[in-house]
Amino acid sequence: MGQAVADPSPKVAGGDERLAQRSLARRLLSRPELGALLGAVVVFVFFSVVADAFLRAESFSTVLYAASTFGIMAVGVSLLMIGGEFDLSAGVMVTTSALVAALVSYQLTLNLWVGVAISFVVTLALGFLNGLLYVKTGLPSFIITLATFFMLAGANLGVTKAVTGNVASDSVRDMDGFSSARAVFASQLDIGGVSVNITVFWWLLLVAVATWILLRTRIGNWIFAVGGAPASARAVGVPVDRTKIGLFMGVAFCAWLSGMHLVFAFATVQSGEGVGNEFFYIICAVIGGCLLTGGYGSAVGAAIGAFIFGMTNKGIVYAEWNPDWFKFFLGAMLLLATVVNLVVRRRMEQSR
Amino acid sequence: MSERVPLVRLDGVGKNYGNIIALRDVSLEVHAGEVACVLGDNGAGKSTLIKIIAGLHRHDTGTYEVQGEPVVFESPRDALDRGIATVYQDLAVVPLMPVWRNFFLGSEKRKAWGMLDVDFMRRTTKAELLRMGIDLRDVDQPIGTLSGGERQCVAIARAVYFGAKVLILDEPTAALGVKQAGVVLRYIVQARERGLGVVFITHNPHHAYPVGDRFLILNRGRVLGYHTKDEITREDLTSLMAGGAELQQLAHELESTSRTVAEELTE
Numbered sequence: 001m002g003q004a005v006a007d008p009s010p011k012v013a014g015g016d017e018r019l020a021q022r023s024l025a026r027r028l029l030s031r032p033e034l035g036a037l038l039g040a041v042v043v044f045v046f047f048s049v050v051a052d053a054f055l056r057a058e059s060f061s062t063v064l065y066a067a068s069t070f071g072i073m074a075v076g077v078s079l080l081m082i083g084g085e086f087d088l089s090a091g092v093m094v095t096t097s098a099l100v101a102a103l104v105s106y107q108l109t110l111n112l113w114v115g116v117a118i119s120f121v122v123t124l125a126l127g128f129l130n131g132l133l134y135v136k137t138g139l140p141s142f143i144i145t146l147a148t149f150f151m152l153a154g155a156n157l158g159v160t161k162a163v164t165g166n167v168a169s170d171s172v173r174d175m176d177g178f179s180s181a182r183a184v185f186a187s188q189l190d191i192g193g194v195s196v197n198i199t200v201f202w203w204l205l206l207v208a209v210a211t212w213i214l215l216r217t218r219i220g221n222w223i224f225a226v227g228g229a230p231a232s233a234r235a236v237g238v239p240v241d242r243t244k245i246g247l248f249m250g251v252a253f254c255a256w257l258s259g260m261h262l263v264f265a266f267a268t269v270q271s272g273e274g275v276g277n278e279f280f281y282i283i284c285a286v287i288g289g290c291l292l293t294g295g296y297g298s299a300v301g302a303a304i305g306a307f308i309f310g311m312t313n314k315g316i317v318y319a320e321w322n323p324d325w326f327k328f329f330l331g332a333m334l335l336l337a338t339v340v341n342l343v344v345r346r347r348m349e350q351s352r
Numbered sequence: 353m354s355e356r357v358p359l360v361r362l363d364g365v366g367k368n369y370g371n372i373i374a375l376r377d378v379s380l381e382v383h384a385g386e387v388a389c390v391l392g393d394n395g396a397g398k399s400t401l402i403k404i405i406a407g408l409h410r411h412d413t414g415t416y417e418v419q420g421e422p423v424v425f426e427s428p429r430d431a432l433d434r435g436i437a438t439v440y441q442d443l444a445v446v447p448l449m450p451v452w453r454n455f456f457l458g459s460e461k462r463k464a465w466g467m468l469d470v471d472f473m474r475r476t477t478k479a480e481l482l483r484m485g486i487d488l489r490d491v492d493q494p495i496g497t498l499s500g501g502e503r504q505c506v507a508i509a510r511a512v513y514f515g516a517k518v519l520i521l522d523e524p525t526a527a528l529g530v531k532q533a534g535v536v537l538r539y540i541v542q543a544r545e546r547g548l549g550v551v552f553i554t555h556n557p558h559h560a561y562p563v564g565d566r567f568l569i570l571n572r573g574r575v576l577g578y579h580t581k582d583e584i585t586r587e588d589l590t591s592l593m594a595g596g597a598e599l600q601q602l603a604h605e606l607e608s609t610s611r612t613v614a615e616e617l618t619e
Binding site: 216217218220221222224225228229232233235236237238291295296 | 429440445446447448449453456457458459460462466467468470510
């Protein structure tokens with residue numbers, strides 16, 4: 001049928017055959033997670049061999065916990081990156097979110113759940129502000145969020161010191177709602193005799209939801225489109241500005257969830273915490289196959305990126321190496337992942 | 353010429369940007385099942401004309417009628433609602449996204465719970481492209497892996513599927529090689545045969561002549577000629593396009609130069 005319509009010359013048929021042969025390799029390569037998955041296997045095998053303690057169930061639980069604390073943020077950050085933007089304020093926003101909940105509840109002696117709710121509103125408003133500034137000014141999100149990064153970092157310290165006279169918030173451990181909120185945000189669950197932090201499950205849930213949004217909803221289509229070619233997207237009626245603002249708010253939501261974990265895991269919040277973490281989230285997303293230029297990537301990939309991050313982070317400890325080298329490995333992996341991504345994109349964008 | 357009501361009719365349309373006259377006294381008819389070619393060199397006013405038809409700009413003088421009704425469009429959305437779709441040369445697709453996602457981008461088909469109806473969209477994309485004569489093995493491949501001509505064709509097929517009655521094609525063959533331009537021209541003919549009115553903007557008379565039914569030649573914002581196909585030959589069109597008299601003078605000059613050269617050689 002198609003042959004009858006298309007030019008049925010032998011040359012075309014030969015071209016089709018070539019395409020069919022290549023399409024298997026290309027289909028594999030076109031999975032954004034592929035590079036990360038290979039990397040995860042390599043890192044896992046490597047630490048299994050060099051660190052005896054690495055393969056124990058408790059160690060694995062610790063690795064997953066480390067992976068989840070960064071992985072939760074990597075979900076929001078990866079969606080934002082697929083949408084073509086950065087958020088450098090993501091790291092300190094977690095601290096801001098935690099501080100808001102802790103300080104407001106303590107100073108006004110409110111039930112901690114009220115603090116949690118206020119923090120939710122404030123953090124999402126911060127994400128909205130990032131998005132609004134980006135959309136209204138048209139400046140690169142790198143600049144906008146660099147500015148909000150510094151402002152939040154300063155405000156975290158300034159407000160905390162002004163309110164408590166200290167660099168950390170007062171302990172909220174004995175306040176109303178602490179135990180119930182702790183159960184939601186920072187409890188340990190017993191899975192087959194191994195204690196696993198609840199953040200691992202929050203993380204997996206977020207990854208699942210984000211994947212569903214990306215691949216099976218209209219908004220997911222828009223996210224890929226605004227990152228890949230915003231002008232084309234606008235031309236066919238995609239609400240580019242709303243999508244971008246929504247993505248910044250998605251990062252803020254993840255920051256709120258991470259912030260709540262901080263509050264209820266440690267009861268006090270160090271106001272200087274979080275600086276530099278934004279790069280770890282970006283590294284997770286990039287290792288997971290998100291393109292820095294946007295339009296391509298996956299939430300599952302970012303989760304694998306976070307898993308690699310967690311394995312490296314804890315694996316170095318189990319191998320009893322000098323943890324000073326951790327960042328060296330991280331940098332090397334980032335370099336490797338970006339090169340793999342580059343190759344993938346070249347293959348995909350090639351014209352026949 | 354015909355008693356049918358044209359899908360789009362411009363009569364004496366003009367447009368000024370401040371004190372610059374971008375377009376003056378342009379008339380054009382687009383009928384269903386016909387291709388109206390708009391030709392002109394850079395700066396001739398082609399873009400201004402399509403922006404008026406597409407609803408991006410408003411005309412200052414003259415009348416613009418859609419199916420016999422005078423219209424003044426506020427936005428491209430208005431034009432789209434009247435079935436006038438524009439396919440821009442460089443704004444057609446998102447290269448990294450699969451073909452089917454591109455096809456439905458901005459008009460996604462959904463099931464309950466806001467879920468995308470992926471099966472429907474895959475099937476429809478494949479079927480619609482087949483109707484345009486593109487047989488894609490895999491609608492999941494990123495559209496960036498298609499050739500430039502095929503990408504234009506997907507954008508055209510998309511506009512047709514979403515109810516376009518009039519297609520405005522902004523230089524669809526400009527950035528393409530000879531072969532790929534041929535592919536696009538074939539789809540223009542396909543669209544015409546499916547009963548659409550097509551406005552085909554180009555600066556290449558060799559692309560316009562084989563597919564066109566009417567030819568509007570613009571130069572510096574004015575109409576240089578408006579002809580049906582039986583009134584004009586390819587040669588006339590080419591020379592009109594290149595500035596008519598100017599080209600003849602150039603031909604004479606070249607001829608005399610080559611004669612001098614030939615004389616010198618024989619001596």
